[in-house]
Amino acid sequence: MDIELTPEDLAFRDEVRGFLQEKLTDRLKRAIVGGHVDEHLIVEWQKILYEQGWIAPNWPKEYGGPGWNITQKFIFENECAEAGAPPVLPFGLKMVGPVIYTFGNDEQKQRFLPDILQSNAWWCQGYSEPGAGSDLAALQTKAVRDGDDYLVTGQKIWTTYAQHADWIFCLVRTDPNAKKQEGISFMLIDMKSPGIDVRKINSIDNQHSLNEVFFDNVRVPAANLIGEENKGWTYAKYLLSHERTAIAGTAYSKRALERLREIASEEMAGGQPLWEDAMFRAKVAQVEVDLMALEYTELRAIASVAEGGAPGPESSILKIRGTEIQQAISELAVEACGYYAHALEPGIGNDYAAAISSQYLYGRAASIYGGSNEVQKNIIAKMVLGL
Ligand SMILES: Cc1cc2nc3c(=O)[nH]c(=O)nc-3n(C[C@H](O)[C@H](O)[C@H](O)COP(=O)(O)OP(=O)(O)OC[C@H]3O[C@@H](n4cnc5c(N)ncnc54)[C@H](O)[C@@H]3O)c2cc1C
Incomplete structure (x- = not known):
């Protein structure tokens, strides 16, 4: 997707790239493999982001956010995904943190928010x-x-x-x-x-x-x-709409698509790299188009949040399409690996095959957690379409 970047945006992008090149080691990239986290590596990475002041792009500045505008947030998310950075754990930073600074009292904010930002509390x-x-x-x-x-x-x-x-x-x-x-x-x-x-x-x-x-x-x-x-349901719904927006994960799906292309270039089918197969490429192209459409939808949602709103029932659309696309990419990755994708243990087939099968199997859950996709369709019918 083309976004017109100003010279300031480009300078910001370069700053983010420079930071990632310096700090994001190959070891830290392995903090999340196949959908599961290494608890030490992810905390190490999150503390590096905290030191830089970039751990909570969406938090208001007064609570420790970096004060970025919507374009900077978009650039940051995309650069991190493209560089292979592990996504931060959502439970503190994207779920309970916003609930505490929105609905909590001063004492709760002082007590809990610093530890969430510094990844001292899981x-x-x-x-x-x-x-x-x-x-x-x-x-x-x-x-x-x-x-x-x-x-x-x-x-x-x-x-x-x-x-x-x-x-x-x-x-x-x-x-x-x-x-x-x-x-x-x-x-x-x-x-x-x-x-x-x-x-x-x-x-x-x-x-x-x-x-x-x-x-x-x-x-x-x-x-x-x-x-x-007895007012917890209100706070719970606020949290869920944030959670659903976060689950869309378009920047990470873009990276996964790139990885899929690399794998399809390495894997052989019928005596040639799979990437030369027109049918396979057509399937990848379809997912790419779907992802681009989702990205525009996500940008509209981010823009409305940037203007002070909370993500509304539209976040259900992001959740459904985001997870369908994640699953489509993982299915194509399994197709690319062929039989080796059946192995859950490293060392059988290419070294990436085990993570791909884990990602594929565990990734089935994405259309269930955060509220199942069937239930999201009910929400869209009622709250967005007014049916
Ligand atoms: C990997 C994973 C991680 C999770 N992590 C957490 C976590 O950290 N914390 C947490 O609290 N929860 C977590 N969950 C739970 C998750 O939020 C629930 O699984 C989810 O809300 C669905 O509830 P259920 O499993 O009870 O399924 P059910 O509600 O029993 O649904 C079963 C099936 O019926 C369908 N269905 C149900 N109601 C309707 C309806 N009204 N209309 C149409 N279809 C319907 C569903 O779509 C589903 O296919 C996680 C789940 C998974 C799989």
């Missing part, structure tokens, strides 16, 4: 429960007031990286008698609290990112409640 998201995924408002984990604390009891599931987390932001039921959306609160819970039990779930590619988190009478200070009691 966060996870406690929304989903065994009976409450798409129908999130059906959640049953309850928090009962006890003096200056709440006692939390229940279960969360699919909690990504709970095994590394210092904190979990949770939706809990504080009023069992209210209409289901109206009895929910948003709470920050220290993962070291007595009564929390984290149990591993192995994903389809035999990796450990997912967990169940059990709460048995966990004592949580009332000071950790965000905003008002």
Whole structure:
């Protein structure tokens, strides 16, 4: 996509490129492989971004954002993706951070935001429960007031990286008698609290990112409640629209497409590089066109957020198309690797084959998490099309 860049924009782009060339080592590029994170490398990379003042492009300047305009954010995201930088972990920086600076009190902002920016605290998201995924408002984990604390009891599931987390932001039921959306609160819970039990779930590619988190009478200070009691659904929806916009990941899909081209040039089919195959190239071209269209849509959404709005129900469109495109690219990568894409262990076929199969298998989840794509279609029908 062509964007008219001013001389200042070009200077900014060069500054970002120079920084990435200097700081983004090949070792750090391996912080995320096949959709799973190396917990040490990602923190190392995030701390480098923090030192540079670039860890939270979307945060307001007063809370530690760099104060960039929309073009600078776009340039930064694209340069990072193109250079192969690992995307930052979303749970603190893109999810709970914006909730805290938007709805939290001063004490909460001072207490939590610096550690999020400096990657001193690892966060996870406690929304989903065994009976409450798409129908999130059906959640049953309850928090009962006890003096200056709440006692939390229940279960969360699919909690990504709970095994590394210092904190979990949770939706809990504080009023069992209210209409289901109206009895929910948003709470920050220290993962070291007595009564929390984290149990591993192995994903389809035999990796450990997912967990169940059990709460048995966990004592949580009332000071950790965000905003008002029973108003958590409002904050939860605000967070979800940010999450969906972030899941679109167009800059990273552009990089994945480039990588696909490199792989297709290395892999042989019928005595020639696969990239010479017109049918294969046509499939890649279709995805490229889809991605370009998505990028324009994303830019429109970013522009409206830059003008002070929160991402609205349109973020559901970004989520659906973004994840469909990510999955289409990973399917083509599997096609390019042929049989070797069946291997989940490195060392069989080209060295990239294992990561490609992990990415393909784990990437199926992208159309489920952040709210499944079917549910996003319902949101578009109701909120965007007014059906
Ligand atoms: C890899 C991965 C990571 C995740 N990480 C986290 C995390 O960190 N924290 C967290 O809180 N959650 C996380 N989740 C949970 C995720 O948000 C839920 O899986 C998701 O909301 C779907 O809920 P469910 O799994 O209960 O499926 P269900 O809600 O039971 O849905 C099952 C099927 O029914 C369809 N369906 C349901 N309702 C409707 C409807 N009204 N109309 C049409 N179709 C419908 C769905 O699209 C889906 O195909 C993660 C999930 C995955 C797979």
